[in-house]
Amino acid sequence: MNSESDVLIVIDVQNDFCAGGALAVPGGEAVVELANRLGRRFANVVLTQDWHPAGHLSFASSHEGKAPFETTDMPYGPQVLWPDHCVQGSAGAAFHRNLDIPHAALVVRKGFRLEIDSYSAFFENDHATATGLGGYLRERGLSRVYLSGLATDFCVQFSALDAREQGFETTVIEDACRAGDNEEIDDRYLKKLRGEVYRVETDDGTKARMLNLDGMRERLYRFLAEKFV
Ligand SMILES: [Zn+2]
Numbered sequence: 300m301n302s303e304s305d306v307l308i309v310i311d312v313q314n315d316f317c318a319g320g321a322l323a324v325p326g327g328e329a330v331v332e333l334a335n336r337l338g339r340r341f342a343n344v345v346l347t348q349d350w351h352p353a354g355h356l357s358f359a360s361s362h363e364g365k366a367p368f369e370t371t372d373m374p375y376g377p378q379v380l381w382p383d384h385c386v387q388g389s390a391g392a393a394f395h396r397n398l399d400i401p402h403a404a405l406v407v408r409k410g411f412r413l414e415i416d417s418y419s420a421f422f423e424n425d426h427a428t429a430t431g432l433g434g435y436l437r438e439r440g441l442s443r444v445y446l447s448g449l450a451t452d453f454c455v456q457f458s459a460l461d462a463r464e465q466g467f468e469t470t471v472i473e474d475a476c477r478a479g480d481n482e483e484i485d486d487r488y489l490k491k492l493r494g495e496v497y498r499v500e501t502d503d504g505t506k507a508r509m510l511n512l513d514g515m516r517e518r519l520y521r522f523l524a525e526k527f528v
Pocket of ligand 1: 349350351357381384385410
């Protein structure tokens with residue numbers, strides 16, 4: 300057991316993704332308390348922040364005749380167009396006021412290039428432009444990644460898959476996440492993660508249970524021992 304190699308990554312717990320925000324994830328603010336509690340169990344915590352310049356090309360308002368949630372073709376592939384959200388320095392881009400993980404050592408800001416969006420905490424949507432997070436984790440010797448935050452079906456999912464692909468042992472703490480679209484989550488999200496990424500629920504922070512049990516029971520016990528006992 301070496302919890303020194305564990306890192307909790309809290310994805311995009313920002314006002315615009317919570318109730319009343321420009322791109323609110325249903326129940327998004329509900330992850331705050333659990334993220335805080337999990338944060339206290341991890342010596343190493345990284346926060347991410349969606350951080351767009353005004354006029355960002357992921358905004359529908361930057362494309363004449365386009366409405367939010369339509370898609371457009373970018374040089375790197377199809378891109379969903381969003382309402383304006385998480386504009387640099389705005390109240391909507393700020394972390395939720397109750398997020399309380401003061402020992403988080405790094406804030407990764409992503410999506411700050413005008414012409415490219417970034418769902419993943421590791422790579423922008425061209426899957427080539429690195430945010431630097433992978434290098435940071437490697438240099439710090441952090442090899443086991445636990446993910447929480449918003450939204451399960453976009454930034455958490457893409458971050459989890461990239462973490463795994465980068466060689467980090469990766470676990471999504473699912474009750475510490477909320478999805479934008481709960482209807483589609485089984486089809487689009489769970490199938491992609493299957494076999495790649497561990498999935499757990501913490502049962503309100505008191506104990507953990509694995510959601511994908513295939514051959515992963517040992518991992519569950521380790522997780523329980525380290526984080527919730
Ligand atoms: Zn964004």
